[in-house]
Amino acid sequence: MIILGIESSCDDTSAAVIKDCVLLSNVIASQKVHEAYGGVVPELASRAHQQNIVPVVSEAIKQAGISKSDIDAIAFTRGPGLPGSLHVGTSFSKGLALALNIPLVDVNHLHGHVLAHFIKDDENTVVPSFPFLCLLISGGNSQIIKVNSPTDMEIMGQTIDDAAGEAFDKCAKVMGLPYPGGPYIDELAQQGDPNRFKFSKPHIEGYNYSFSGLKTSFLYTLRDNIKLNPNFIEENKADLAASLQKTIIDTLMDKFDKAVKATGIRTVAISGGVSANSGVRAAVQQYCDRRGIKAFIPKRSFTTDNAAMIAVAGHFKFLNGETCDITAPPFARVVI
Ligand code: KG4
Numbered sequence: 001m002i003i004l005g006i007e008s009s010c011d012d013t014s015a016a017v018i019k020d021c022v023l024l025s026n027v028i029a030s031q032k033v034h035e036a037y038g039g040v041v042p043e044l045a046s047r048a049h050q051q052n053i054v055p056v057v058s059e060a061i062k063q064a065g066i067s068k069s070d071i072d073a074i075a076f077t078r079g080p081g082l083p084g085s086l087h088v089g090t091s092f093s094k095g096l097a098l099a100l101n102i103p104l105v106d107v108n109h110l111h112g113h114v115l116a117h118f119i120k121d122d123e124n125t126v127v128p129s130f131p132f133l134c135l136l137i138s139g140g141n142s143q144i145i146k147v148n149s150p151t152d153m154e155i156m157g158q159t160i161d162d163a164a165g166e167a168f169d170k171c172a173k174v175m176g177l178p179y180p181g182g183p184y185i186d187e188l189a190q191q192g193d194p195n196r197f198k199f200s201k202p203h204i205e206g207y208n209y210s211f212s213g214l215k216t217s218f219l220y221t222l223r224d225n226i227k228l229n230p231n232f233i234e235e236n237k238a239d240l241a242a243s244l245q246k247t248i249i250d251t252l253m254d255k256f257d258k259a260v261k262a263t264g265i266r267t268v269a270i271s272g273g274v275s276a277n278s279g280v281r282a283a284v285q286q287y288c289d290r291r292g293i294k295a296f297i298p299k300r301s302f303t304t305d306n307a308a309m310i311a312v313a314g315h316f317k318f319l320n321g322e323t324c325d326i327t328a329p330p331f332a333r334v335v336i
Contacts, residue, residue, distance in 0.1 A: 018315060165180070
């Protein structure tokens with residue numbers, strides 16, 4: 001079964017082709033236009049998607065070595081995301097599905113991140129067994145998900161304010177680092193002392209996360225120290241980055257450990273942009289190795305937004321007989 005996946009929820013336009021979950025192509029056009037603004041500008045993102053979508057889809061089909069008539073269904077990101085951006089991918093997918101007279105499958109972007117672990121290099125690729133626990137950490141979400149099957153996921157806990165990626169990006173911004181700051185913090189942290197600064201950790205019941213207090217405590221540390229030394233950030237950036245990263249990782253692992261113990265599940269995975277972080281990857285691997293738990297750490301290319309994961313999520317929904325109507329509108333927030 002050949003699925004064309006289309007992703008346009010935020011600032012990356014992507015198209016991918018999979019055959020029975022084996023990746024044939026995955027083309028991503030990133031939008032550089034936002035860098036000057038320190039964050040994604042929604043209107044500019046929609047316009048860039050409009051410019052990119054036709055060449056990106058054509059290139060994905062070409063690289064896959066198939067022709068349009070080989071495609072069995074089109075899977076597209078219906079939400080959550082930026083409304084204007086989602087409209088471009090949704091409208092394009094509908095138009096192409098109509099023209100080719102093939103079914104449309106609407107995909108929840110977050111399910112796509114979780115199911116990125118099912119993108120195969122070939123038929124021998126090992127994938128997680130069900131149920132597994134997934135720590136989904138991205139720029140907009142931080143969730144602990146119990147994945148019962150590709151189409152049955154339960155959210156055990158999630159952030160009540162900022163996401164882990166937002167904590168990285170907002171703290172990086174006040175340090176004067178480019179957007180998105182997560183990868184810069186990751187790099188700086190490798191030369192810093194993670195125990196040099198202490199930032200506040202949340203005390204939230206259950207499996208939920210909170211990262212806004214950490215952001216405030218980070219800001220206060222900068223403010224108090226800059227009064228004494230105007231070069232404080234420049235002189236201490238590696239230690240600041242390492243201490244910030246350690247606090248985020250400890251917070252993530254604390255609740256994840258609780259969920260692993262409560263469910264007794266022995267297979268875990270991490271997904272989303274923040275799962276590219278070296279410290280997070282090492283912490284999860286070490287946690288699992290110590291307990292004999294099987295860990296799935298994604299390839300870095302599948303941690304951030306990509307259409308391959310959307311195609312895979314669409315593959316499973318399509319197998320389950322779930323297609324969507326041509327009138328389906330995109331959703332800024334999750335309802336599917
Ligand atoms: O999954 P994603 O591409 O977008 C959403 O769907 O939200 O995640 C983007 C987030 C950004 O916050 C970015 O700073 C973060 O992932 N990120 C990282 C790293 N690479 C990307 N955070 C920490 N360390 C990294 N290496």
